[in-house]
Amino acid sequence: MSSDLQRSPRFETPPTRRDVLGLASIWSACVALGVAILGALRLPMPSVFPESNSRVKLGPLGQFVGVPVTAVPEHRLWVFADQAGLYAISAVCTHLGCIVARSEEGFHCPCHGSRFDAQGNVIGGPAPKPLAYLQLTVSPDGQLVVDKETEVSAETRLQV
Amino acid sequence: MLFLLLVATGIPLMVYYKPSVDQAYDSMKEIQFIVPTGRFVRNVHRWAAHGMVVCVILHMARAFYTAAYKGERKFNWVVGMILFVLTLGLSFTGYLLPWDQLAFWAVTIGSEIAQSPRELTDALGITAWFDIGGFQKRLLLGANQVGQEGLIRFYVLHVMVLPLLMGIFLAVHFWRIRKDGGLTRPADADAIPDECAQSNGKGDAPESRPSRTYGLMAIVPGRTPAVDRSMANTIPTFPNVLYSIAALSMLTLAVMLALGYFFDAPLKEEANPAVPENPAKAPWYFLGLQELVSYSAFMGGVGIPFIVVLGLMLVPYLDRDPEDVGVWFGGRRGKRVTLLTAFFAAVVVISMLIFTVQYGWLRNWYPRIPQIIITFVNPGTVMVVAFAAWSLFITKYTNSTRMGALAVFTCFLVAFVILTYFASVHRGPNWNFYWSQSDWPVH
Structure with a gap:
């Protein structure tokens, strides 16, 4: 057998029917397996995310109006009030998601040392972006509502 | 051995651990204080994990400095690098x-690092169409925020996926040692003038010399004469290797059990999504990375580790000189190069750290500078470029890729050690610089 092969190189003999069918079956099995694996790889990416609604009521509006700063740690944000109105700044660091704390100059992050001024602009450290301003609205029952996933520009104020 | 120990201690822990956000912490307390021997088993598990990271790094250094990555062993070096990454992955998920x-x-920081390619895509303005960062994060967490889905995923990775991969690659690693090392090939064994190569350590050892690569089994792989000697024995290898492995395993086991008995694995307060610790430090083996991440999330967390792992993986394919296999540092010239490089790397890393601590970096001087500049020009990338330039210079100057490879690896090792030391000792609250922990402000 082996001496036959040595004498006649593979390219010069036409492939036998057995070879063709065998290779075809192997390759079709491989393709089927590959497609099945690709399909299975779709599984880990959820199509519905488990989070609750990103819009949450923070409390009666009056509680925030005129108070310079109100911390809302359970939703990781602060509500500030100035002459123009209310605005909310997210406490989630834009670097790697730690929670910043307020400091004399503004905010600082305990994990990798990002520093922000009172308007949330980066003044030092690795953070790539200013802190996020979150959208504030008022619900029909007079409560302040924040949407934790909708960012607004830093000039936006909720007029009250 | 340590891996086996980790499996052996991991399975009993699985019996009690509940991968649920509400119950995980309580089940840890239960293991710690109620389960008979639970605390001890958990301690051993933790110590063995630390030990494995140490051994993998030492083994890597040993394999590198004795040029055990050349010739047929190229591929096994790559397998070894994969094992290194898997070890760190297992530690992290653990x-x-x-x-x-x-x-x-x-978890928060890890998943955000997975998302950090956004630093690049944001700068290019293509995040809306091509959000690889967000994709990776959601894939890891199964959600947009850290929670139950994320915990389950990391649990599955830790107890199932990664150990399985680890086992497979370990098997390949050990199989390649035998196959590449010529242990089972009499033709090679006949060719080895083992005694002379062994006795003076710098004779022209043939390429086919056994790699003396003992995988993750040796606790201090570079200094286990018993293993070397038995490998050099050409005829009755088996009982000798078996005995030395058995002895090493006993020693490892004894050390781990003693550590586990006397030193408790840490368990901090229950997770509080509203307030991170200050400082929030990773375990020691990730502190070097944390320091790099504090320059740029993407470069420190993804870019530089990727370059380093890829670079080290490629070393055997770039350095093809068949010289010096099995000789520590490749003889006297290599020793000089290694020392010189260690000195150079130390100077570069330390001066970069001093500079950064003292003067800050671009963001402190020009607050409005575009992020993409910082992504590409930060203390971490400067170091990488300096090391690359140095290694190229060494390669050119000595006209030997082996010397260049020695320079690359020494730079990596020195930077790893110094950054790890610096971040563990000199970084305090808000990631500020402090000479020692006693200088930290009281709060």
């Missing part, structure tokens, strides 16, 4: 599971 403060913030 310390997330207790769901204490360390765990919660490590």
Whole structure:
């Protein structure tokens, strides 16, 4: 057998029917397996995310109006009030998601040392972006509502 | 051996551990204080994990400095690098599971690092169409925020996926040692003038010399004469290797059990999504990375580790000189190069750290500078470029890729050690510089 092969190189003999069918079956099995694996790889990416609604009521509006700063740690944000109105700044660091704390100059992050001024602009450290301003609205029952996933520009104020 | 020990201690822990956000921490307390021997088993598991990271790094250094990555062993070096990454992956997914403060913030930071390619895509303005960062994060967490889905995923990775991969690659690693090392090939064994190569250590050892690569089994792989000697024996290898492995295993086991008996594995307060610890430090083997991440999330967390792992993987394919296999540092010239490089790397890393601590970096001088500049020009990338330039210079100057490879690896090792030391000792609250922990402000 082996001496036959040595004498006649593979390219010069036409492939036998057995070879063709065998290779075809192997390759079709491989393709089927590959497609099945690709399909299975779709599984880990959820199509519905488990989070609750990103819009949450923070409390009666009056509680925030005129108070310079109100911390809302359970939703990781602060509500500030100035002459123009209310605005909310997210406490989630834009670097790697730690929670910043307020400091004399503004905010600082305990994990990798990002520093922000009172308007949330980066003044030092690795953070790539200013802190996020979150959208504030008022619900029909007079409560302040924040949407934790909708960012607004830093000039936006909720007029009250 | 350590891997086996980790499996052996990991399975009993699985019996009691509950991978649920509400119950994980309580089940850790239960293991710690109620389960008979639970605390001890957990301690051993933790110590063995640390030990494995140490051994993998030492083994890597040993394999590198004795040029055990050349010739037929190229591929096994790559397998070894994969094992290194898997070891770190297992450690990372492991310390997330207790769901204490360390765990919660490590998951947060880890998943945000996965998302950090956004730093680039944002700068290019293509995040809306091509959000690889967000994709990776959601794939890891199964959600947009750290929570139950993320915990389950890391649990599955830690107890199932990664150990399985580890086992497979370990098997390949050991199989390649035998196949590449010529242990089972009499033709090679006949060709080895083992005694002379062994006795003076710098004779022209033939390429086919056994790699003396003992995988993850040796606790201090570079200094285990018993292993070397038995490998050099050409005829009755088996009982000798078996005995030395058995002896090493006993020693490893004894050390780990003693550590586990006397030193408790840490468990911090229960996870609090509202307040991270200050400072929030990773375990020691990730502190070097944390320092790099504090320059740029993407470069420190993704870019530089990727370059380093890829670079080290490629070393055997770039350095093809068949010289010096099995000789520590490749003889006297290599020793000089290694020392010189160690000195150079130390100077570069330390001066970069001093500079950064003293003067800050671009963001402090020009607050409005575009992020993409910082992504590409930060202390971490400067170091990488300096090391690359140095290694190229060495390669050119000595006209030997082996010397260049020695320079690359020494730079990596020195930077790893110094950054790890610096971040563990000199970084305090808000990641500020402090000479020692006693200088930290009281709060």
